[in-house]
Amino acid sequence: MRIVSGIQPTGNLHLGNYLGAIRNWVRMQDENAAAGGDTLFFLADMHAITVYNDPATLTANTREMAAALIAAGIDPAKAVLFNQARVPAHAELCWLLNGTARIGWLNRMTQFKEKSGKNRESASVGLFAYPVLQAADVLLYKATHVPVGEDQKQHLELARDVATKFNTDYGVELFTLPEPIIPPAAARIMSLRDGSAKMSKSDPSDMARINLTDDADLIAQKVRKAKTDPEPLPEDIGGLDGRPEARNLIGIYAALTDATPAAVLAEHAGKGFGQFKAILAERLIETLAPIRARFETLKQDPAEIDRLLAVGAARAAELAAPTLAGTYAALGL
Ligand code: ADP
Numbered sequence: 001m002r003i004v005s006g007i008q009p010t011g012n013l014h015l016g017n018y019l020g021a022i023r024n025w026v027r028m029q030d031e032n033a034a035a036g037g038d039t040l041f042f043l044a045d046m047h048a049i050t051v052y053n054d055p056a057t058l059t060a061n062t063r064e065m066a067a068a069l070i071a072a073g074i075d076p077a078k079a080v081l082f083n084q085a086r087v088p089a090h091a092e093l094c095w096l097l098n099g100t101a102r103i104g105w106l107n108r109m110t111q112f113k114e115k116s117g118k119n120r121e122s123a124s125v126g127l128f129a130y131p132v133l134q135a136a137d138v139l140l141y142k143a144t145h146v147p148v149g150e151d152q153k154q155h156l157e158l159a160r161d162v163a164t165k166f167n168t169d170y171g172v173e174l175f176t177l178p179e180p181i182i183p184p185a186a187a188r189i190m191s192l193r194d195g196s197a198k199m200s201k202s203d204p205s206d207m208a209r210i211n212l213t214d215d216a217d218l219i220a221q222k223v224r225k226a227k228t229d230p231e232p233l234p235e236d237i238g239g240l241d242g243r244p245e246a247r248n249l250i251g252i253y254a255a256l257t258d259a260t261p262a263a264v265l266a267e268h269a270g271k272g273f274g275q276f277k278a279i280l281a282e283r284l285i286e287t288l289a290p291i292r293a294r295f296e297t298l299k300q301d302p303a304e305i306d307r308l309l310a311v312g313a314a315r316a317a318e319l320a321a322p323t324l325a326g327t328y329a330a331l332g333l
């Protein structure tokens with residue numbers, strides 16, 4: 001399989017990002033490398049500029065996301081990691097495909113409708129054409145498989161339509177039709193202060209979230225102060241009804257240990273949360289401390305992050321070159 005996946009560069013990464021996203025990419029990379037496939041991960045900085053982004057923050061977030069991915073196990077020897085802006089073939093192919101993509105197709109994209117809302121006329125052209133860049137991102141590498149969430153399925157379908165129409169219009173067998181892979185249901189981590197809100201970088205309370213930069217003492221403190229209730233851990237999942245904070249702590253422990261919440265309860269039923277939080281904190285620290293150490297070291301060396309991204313970009317450009325040349329040739333350019 002050749003898997004291509006884009007990731008928005010975000011800063012202030014937290015436990016939700018790690019358990020809900022980053023860890024799955026590492027697994028995908030490992031499985032595909034073991035099966036002899038190629039995996040390409042790009043930081044979607046060219047997508048990020050379809051809305052205004054503070055330039056210095058975008059640069060910093062791109063480096064931070066790259067550092068977090070490498071610290072968490074994305075291995076430049078197993079996967080190609082780069083940022084889109086450093087591989088101009090993405091922007092080039094996007095323009096070349098703009099002659100094939102239809103306005104009617106883009107008009108049907110529900111994500112554009114959601115993001116532009118009532119202000120369609122003042123949305124950027126880039127936000128509208130975003131799916132064409134996404135099509136270029138995967139067609140460029142003749143991706144066979146693209147991991148997509150429910151909200152991205154329509155965009156992958158559009159990439160297939162663009163590929164089919166281009167191949168037909170120009171009488172070539174250039175583009176491969178990528179298949180979706182639906183990633184396994186990821187953990188959804190909630191705030192430590194409110195079990196009904198998602199753990200998020202935009203939560204104003206730092207105590208509500210465990211950051212990838214938190215040290216062991218701070219992690220222990222945040223878990224100790226996490227909101228719970230006075231009841232002990234129940235024997236089964238049903239006993240978590242109406243107890244979102246308790247459910248969240250069990251869910252975090254389950255995700256960390258690759259167990260089901262039911263199995264966690266089977267092992268720890270009857271313990272009070274005081275005792276369980278200590279066990280959870282220990283496990284969190286065990287998982288996060290080595291990631292934090294690598295993350296902090298890398299973050300202090302932006303030149304090294306840029307070097308690793310440049311190596312990835314050079315490899316990506318090499319893989320992209322034949323498709324890009326084939327596209328120019330097919331168009332008579
Ligand atoms: P935030 O909500 O902090 O702004 P992003 O929207 O930047 O996070 O999400 C980046 C990635 O991390 C996405 O793949 C998203 O699904 C995942 N993610 C973010 N928060 C959580 C969470 N609380 N639980 C699980 N996954 C999450």
Ligand code: NA
Pocket residue numbers: none
């Ligand atoms: Na968000």
